[in-house]
Structure formats: C-alpha cells, structure tokens
Amino acid sequence: MRNRLRSRLPSRDAVALTLLLALAIALPWLAEAAGNPAGIALATRIAIYALAASALNLALGQGGMVSFGHAAFFGLGGYAVGILYAHWSWQEPLLGILPGTVSLPLTLLAAVGLGGLAAAAIGALSLRTSGVQFIMITLAFAQMLFFLFVSLKAYGGDDGLSVRRQGEFPGLSLRDPAQLYWLCLGLLVGWLALLRRVTRSRFGQVLAGARQNERRLRALGLTPYPYKLAGFILSGMGTALAGALMVNQARFVSPDMLHWTKSGELMIMVILGGVGTLLGPVFGAAALVGLESILSAWTENWQIILGPILLLVVLFGRGGLMALLRRVLPA
Amino acid sequence: MGLLLEQLLNGLQLGVMLFLLAAGLTLVFGIMGVINLAHGSLYMVGAFASAWVATKTGSALAALAAGLAAAALTGMAVELLVLRRLYARDHLDQVLATFGLILFFNQGMVLLFGRQPLFVEIPAALRGAVELAPGLPYPAYRLAIIAVGLLVAAGLYLLIQRTRTGMLVRAGATHREMVRALGVDIRLLYTLVFGLGALLAGLAGLMAGPIFSVQVGMGEQILIMTFVVVVIGGIGSVRGALAGAVLVGLVDTLLRAYLPAALRGVMQGPDADALAAGLASMGVYLLMAVVLLLRPRGLFPAHA
Structure with a gap:
C-alpha cells in the first residue's frame, strides 16, 4: 500500500530537478529584479x-x-x-x-x-x-x-x-x-x-x-x-x-x-561536479565559473584561493559535488 | 655547415634542459604513478629563487645554491603535504590536485615578485663565446648548459644503475608492492625521489633564467614539452627521457631554423613566417603522435 502510494508521488529528485529548472528559466527576471543584469x-x-x-x-x-x-x-x-x-x-x-x-x-x-x-x-x-x-x-x-x-x-x-x-x-x-x-x-x-x-x-x-x-x-x-x-x-x-x-x-x-588549459578547465568542471553523473558537470561548471567570478571580484589574486579549494575538494571530497550532495541528502 | 652545427648545438642545449625536467617527471611517474602537472612550478620556483638571490647578492654560486634548495624543499613539501595522499588515487584526481597547485604557485609568485619578468645576467665567468672551430663562435653559457646536462645524465645513470638506492628506484618502478613487501621504507624513497626530481627541475629553471625571461607561467610552457619527451621516451625510463629530450630538442630547433626559409620559397614572406612558426610548434606534437601510434609504450619502455 505504502509502496503504491510512493510510486504515484513524483520522486524527490524529480521535484528538485523541476524546481531547479524553473529557477534557471526565471533567472533573467530574477537578475533584473535584483538589479544585477x-x-x-x-x-x-x-x-x-x-x-x-x-x-x-x-x-x-x-x-x-x-x-x-x-x-x-x-x-x-x-x-x-x-x-x-x-x-x-x-x-x-x-x-x-x-x-x-x-x-x-x-x-x-x-x-x-x-x-x-x-x-x-x-x-x-x-x-x-x-x-x-x-x-x-x-x-x-x-x-x-x-x-x-x-x-x-x-x-x-x-x-x-x-x-x-x-x-x-x-x-x-x-x-x-x-x-x-x-x-x-x-x-x-x-x-x-x-x-x-x-x-x-x-x-x-x-x-x-x-x-x-x-x-x-x-x-x-x-x-x-x-x-x-x-x-x-x-x-x-x-x-x-x-x-x-x-x-x-x-x-x-x-x-x-584551443589552449590546453581550456581542456584542463573542462576536466576540472567534470571532476569537481562528479565524474560519470548526469548533472555533476553542470554543478561543476556552475561552481568553477561562479567561484572564479566571485573570487575575482573580491581579490585580484583569486587563484591563490581557488588553487587550495580544488586541492581540498580532491583530498576530502571524493566523488565531487554530486557525492557531497548525496551525502548531505541521502535518498 | 657552420650554421647547421650551431643549430644542432642549440637543439642539444634545449634537449638537455628538457632532460633535466623529464628525468624527474618520468621517475615520479614511473615509480609513484603520479601525473604531476605542478612539475613546471618547481622549475619556476628554482628560476625565481635563483634570480632573486642573484640580484640581491650578485653571487652566482649563492644563486645556484638558492635555486636548487628552493626547488628541492618545495618539492619535498609538496610530496609530504599533498601528493602522498594521491598515490592510490585515479589519474583524474591527481590532475585536478596538481592543477590546483599550479594556480597556487603561479599566484604566489605574482604576490612575491610581481608580474614583471625578472632578467638574469649570465655569470661573469661564462660570458663571451668559445671558438669551436675557426670562424665558429658559440656562447660559452650554452656550452656550459650542455655540459651540466650531460654530467647530470651520467650521474643519474650511475646513481640508478650502480647504487643501492638506484636499485630500489628501479625495483619500485617495476613492482612497487613487492618492494614494500620486502620491508623497504618506500615512503622515504618516494620523498627522496620526488626531491631529486624537484632539484633537477630547479636546476633547469635557474639555468634557463638568462636565456628565457623569468616570469610566471614559464613552467607551463615547458611542462607540456616535457610531457611530450616523457611519453616519447617511454614513461618511467630515464634513458628514454634522455633520448626523447634530445630528439625533441633537435626537431623543434631545426624546424624553427629551417622551415621559414623553406616555406618562403612557395609563399609570401610574412605569411610564410607565421605559418612556419605554427608548423614548427606543431612538429614535436606530430612526432609524439607518430611515436605513440607506432610504439604505444614509447621508444624505451621502462618495463616491458
């Protein structure tokens, strides 16, 4: 009985994805409203x-x-x-x-x-x-x-x-x-x-x-x-x-x-997000581009902060952001 | 004829510089199985430390010692703090971590020394030229680099083939687990090998100072060439690194020297120069692709 009820409800992942997509679609209006075009x-x-x-x-x-x-x-x-x-x-x-x-x-x-x-x-x-x-x-x-x-x-x-x-x-x-x-x-x-x-x-x-x-x-x-x-x-x-x-x-x-550092950056987005997951690279790209933008607005020497962040992710966050997400929100 | 000899020597000089970097990289790779993108950073650290001490003290010997010490100590610190935790990991994790190290070191050098390139003078004793043959002068400094590179190659050969440490290094490259099972302190060996690789990278960096300018990002330019050398020579093989380095140095130098003239025969001057520069830069990568397709494990596979 409970199983049947659960199968009719959309899974939590589906709800989260729908919300995320809605947020992504509404983003230009939100940015406009926040005065940050x-x-x-x-x-x-x-x-x-x-x-x-x-x-x-x-x-x-x-x-x-x-x-x-x-x-x-x-x-x-x-x-x-x-x-x-x-x-x-x-x-x-x-x-x-x-x-x-x-x-x-x-x-x-x-x-x-x-x-x-x-x-x-x-x-x-x-x-x-x-x-x-x-x-x-x-x-x-x-x-x-x-x-x-x-x-x-x-x-x-x-x-x-x-x-x-x-x-x-x-x-x-x-x-x-x-x-x-x-x-x-x-x-x-x-x-x-x-x-x-x-x-x-x-x-x-x-x-x-x-x-x-x-x-x-x-x-x-x-x-x-x-x-x-x-x-x-x-x-x-x-x-x-x-x-x-x-x-x-x-x-x-x-x-x-075409520079090799661009290949490296793409690789880092994948690893940062979670290798072999569907949404991992999306989160990885958002994290890397977002971090670059935030840190570079804050200090000219943003790379000296980003470098150790990448290092910490490798040393302690195995499996990238997706694994982290799964750990915080177990299914 | 004289020009060809000069270009061959230039190629050899680039080759031994690449060898100094490649020897460390190939050992670290072959023995510990780590892809270390930050190897170029150690080259940069050696160059900056030596350039800074040279301008402060004016002593070439102090600069030499400072460059070597800075690179070796930085290398061992990196091994102890970071790479030690990555030996058992995927190549991907190693790439990400050492890329992070590159960012850190590059920006650290900007903070310490600024973005302006440092210029380094050739030590007084090595200024001027040596007459190799009547009417064929060649800069003494470049000859010294070649001599140092060949001496290091000979020293490494003796170290690896004739000493107990070298035996452990060879054994570690062939079968890491077995060496550990026999009770060898493999962690100490790893740190020492990494320190030696860093020392050689620093040596290359400080010798490169007077030829190229000392600036942030110098490590990455040469790092990719070094990877080409290591892969052509066969990963883990020091002999292969020497052969690959000399080959790459010669191919790159000769293409740069003779391609523009060859292309100018069929094209307009400036266009020919631009295309020749591009094609010459592509040359070593083409060489690597061909070697990999014909002999996927390199020219001198470390353990067949």
Whole structure:
C-alpha cells in the first residue's frame, strides 16, 4: 500500500530537478529584479560550460576515455562560427565555394559537423592507445590545432577574430542577453536529455562496460573500439556546439579557446561536479565559473584561493559535488 | 655547415634542459604513478629563487645554491603535504590536485615578485663565446648548459644503475608492492625521489633564467614539452627521457631554423613566417603522435 502510494508521488529528485529548472528559466527576471543584469551573462557562460563539460563527461565518465584535448573541439566549434562570419563580412566564399553566413542554425550545424569530423579523425587514431598514452596523444592533437590557428594570419592568428554581428535565429533576438541565455539553457537541457537517453541505451551500457573491463566485453563478443569511437565523436560534437555558443556570447574567438588549459578547465568542471553523473558537470561548471567570478571580484589574486579549494575538494571530497550532495541528502 | 652545427648545438642545449625536467617527471611517474602537472612550478620556483638571490647578492654560486634548495624543499613539501595522499588515487584526481597547485604557485609568485619578468645576467665567468672551430663562435653559457646536462645524465645513470638506492628506484618502478613487501621504507624513497626530481627541475629553471625571461607561467610552457619527451621516451625510463629530450630538442630547433626559409620559397614572406612558426610548434606534437601510434609504450619502455 505504502509502496503504491510512493510510486504515484513524483520522486524527490524529480521535484528538485523541476524546481531547479524553473529557477534557471526565471533567472533573467530574477537578475533584473535584483538589479544585477550582468548576472545573465554569467549564467549564460555557466550554461555553455555545463554543455561542454557534460559532453566531455560522456567520453571521460561514461567511456573512461580521459581526453586532455577537448579544447580542440571547443575551439573548432568557435572558429566555425568565427570563420563563417568573417567570410560573410568579406563577401567572399570560403575556399571559393562555401558562402559565409551569420544564421545561427547554420553556424551551429557547421560547428557540430566540424567537431564531429575532428573527433572522428582524432578519436580513430588516439583510441589505438589507452591509459596515460591516450591522455597525452589527445593533448598532442589539441596542441597541433592550437598552433595551426595561431599561425593562420587570415583569421587573426594570435589575436583572434571579433564577431561583430550576432548570430540570427528565426523568432529570437539574440542581442537581448536574456534570449541568448534561454537559447543556451534550452540547448543544454536538450543535450542532457539526449545524454540521459544515450547512457541508458544499449550503446551507453556497452560504453560503460568498455570503461570497466574491456576484456570481459570482448569475452561477450563485443569489440569496444567502434563503441568508444562513436562515444568520442558524440562527445566532440557536443563540445563543439558549446564552443559555437561561447563565440556567440563573447563575440570573439581566439586560439585561447584551443589552449590546453581550456581542456584542463573542462576536466576540472567534470571532476569537481562528479565524474560519470548526469548533472555533476553542470554543478561543476556552475561552481568553477561562479567561484572564479566571485573570487575575482573580491581579490585580484583569486587563484591563490581557488588553487587550495580544488586541492581540498580532491583530498576530502571524493566523488565531487554530486557525492557531497548525496551525502548531505541521502535518498 | 657552420650554421647547421650551431643549430644542432642549440637543439642539444634545449634537449638537455628538457632532460633535466623529464628525468624527474618520468621517475615520479614511473615509480609513484603520479601525473604531476605542478612539475613546471618547481622549475619556476628554482628560476625565481635563483634570480632573486642573484640580484640581491650578485653571487652566482649563492644563486645556484638558492635555486636548487628552493626547488628541492618545495618539492619535498609538496610530496609530504599533498601528493602522498594521491598515490592510490585515479589519474583524474591527481590532475585536478596538481592543477590546483599550479594556480597556487603561479599566484604566489605574482604576490612575491610581481608580474614583471625578472632578467638574469649570465655569470661573469661564462660570458663571451668559445671558438669551436675557426670562424665558429658559440656562447660559452650554452656550452656550459650542455655540459651540466650531460654530467647530470651520467650521474643519474650511475646513481640508478650502480647504487643501492638506484636499485630500489628501479625495483619500485617495476613492482612497487613487492618492494614494500620486502620491508623497504618506500615512503622515504618516494620523498627522496620526488626531491631529486624537484632539484633537477630547479636546476633547469635557474639555468634557463638568462636565456628565457623569468616570469610566471614559464613552467607551463615547458611542462607540456616535457610531457611530450616523457611519453616519447617511454614513461618511467630515464634513458628514454634522455633520448626523447634530445630528439625533441633537435626537431623543434631545426624546424624553427629551417622551415621559414623553406616555406618562403612557395609563399609570401610574412605569411610564410607565421605559418612556419605554427608548423614548427606543431612538429614535436606530430612526432609524439607518430611515436605513440607506432610504439604505444614509447621508444624505451621502462618495463616491458
């Protein structure tokens, strides 16, 4: 009897998630009311990094592929937007055939496609190694792309490209920070829903199996390589989408987006939030971006505080924020 | 011909600097299984301590001692306070913790010394050039770096192959648990190995002072190159670190020296220079990717 009653009530997690989502949707009005419109831009950045971090988490947490080169996909997504804008403004087709564009659906699609292609190439080679070698070879590919974009003077080289025209999305005016935020939030929620489906599917289970024990997977008659590659490609596509959104928000793209410290930051968001959990990377992104913003407003030397905080999280908070949450609120 | 020899020596000089960093990193990695991103911070600490003492006292020997001591002590403190707790953990936890250490050390150096790069003079005895062959002068300081690097390599070889401590280090790299089971105080060994790695990183940092400027962030630039060296050479292998370091040093230097001219043959001047700089920087990573694809465990795997 009690069980039947309980199964009809929505679970506590579902209630908490609904409240959280409602809060996220209402955030622009709350920020406006609190007299802090800059909070919208901060929330947009959090949503974008959350998207990138949860994409990395698919490779890292689900598939056990510790990529130290995801900045490559983040930056490629960003450069897809920047380069298409540049050719649009120069009125000169890319490679003589592809016209430039500022239409957001098209640029996002191009970014995701480019990210997928790059992830297919990098993943196909890198997945022939494993362990520390995998960490280092993904780093190597990202560094190659970093130096490639530094040396491409046509697209600004070291200085990067300014994107002076906001992407156009039918029915939205993205000059309004709140509308850009809702777009990013919507894409984040859609991406998380996709990830949830993927991780629960047979494909996701095989991917998790590859992380836990490849030998057993082989004994079951499954070859891990194609599953891992597919997971890596999907992960690269999500990260590239986040990069494209980031350029729309910052209106600027530079090789900094491809720098290895960006790969490190994304990794830290995942670890901070909780590896292999659906919402962990979201909380991790919110915590890292939020801490950076709060500490840097407070003192110029914020890194000297953030460093030890990260250290304490590793030493005493195993499993990240999600584990902490579960400990405070046992199910 | 003279130019080529000079570039080869420059490559060798970069190579031995990378070796000093890579030797410590590969030992720490091979024996303790720790990815230490903060290894570059120890290089920076050595460089700053030595530069500061050099400007205060004007004595090169005092600067040398200060740089070595600061790096080694910082390294051992880091091992005792932080890394010791991470040996049994995931590589991911180690990456996060040592990234936190990087932030801490970088900002600490900003607080202590400011953001302006420090400039360090070459010690008086090593200024000027040595005539290697008629009409081929080469800076004495760079020759000294090469000599120090090769001496350290020889010393490490003797230490690891010929002493009891070295035997424990080799055994630890092959089978950590067994060494512990045989009653060796592995914790002390770990601290000593880490201190030695930090000392070598500090040595590289203080020697780099007069060549590159001493500034915050110098550690991360060279750290990634060092990882490339360690992976190419084979993780845990000091011999591999030497081979990888010289290879990386030569490839990087030669590409930077000869690629611009080669590209200028087919492209416009400034564009060719920019592209050449980019391609030259990509070179070592390409080398690493190729090595990993052909020999996933590096050129000299530590324990096959």
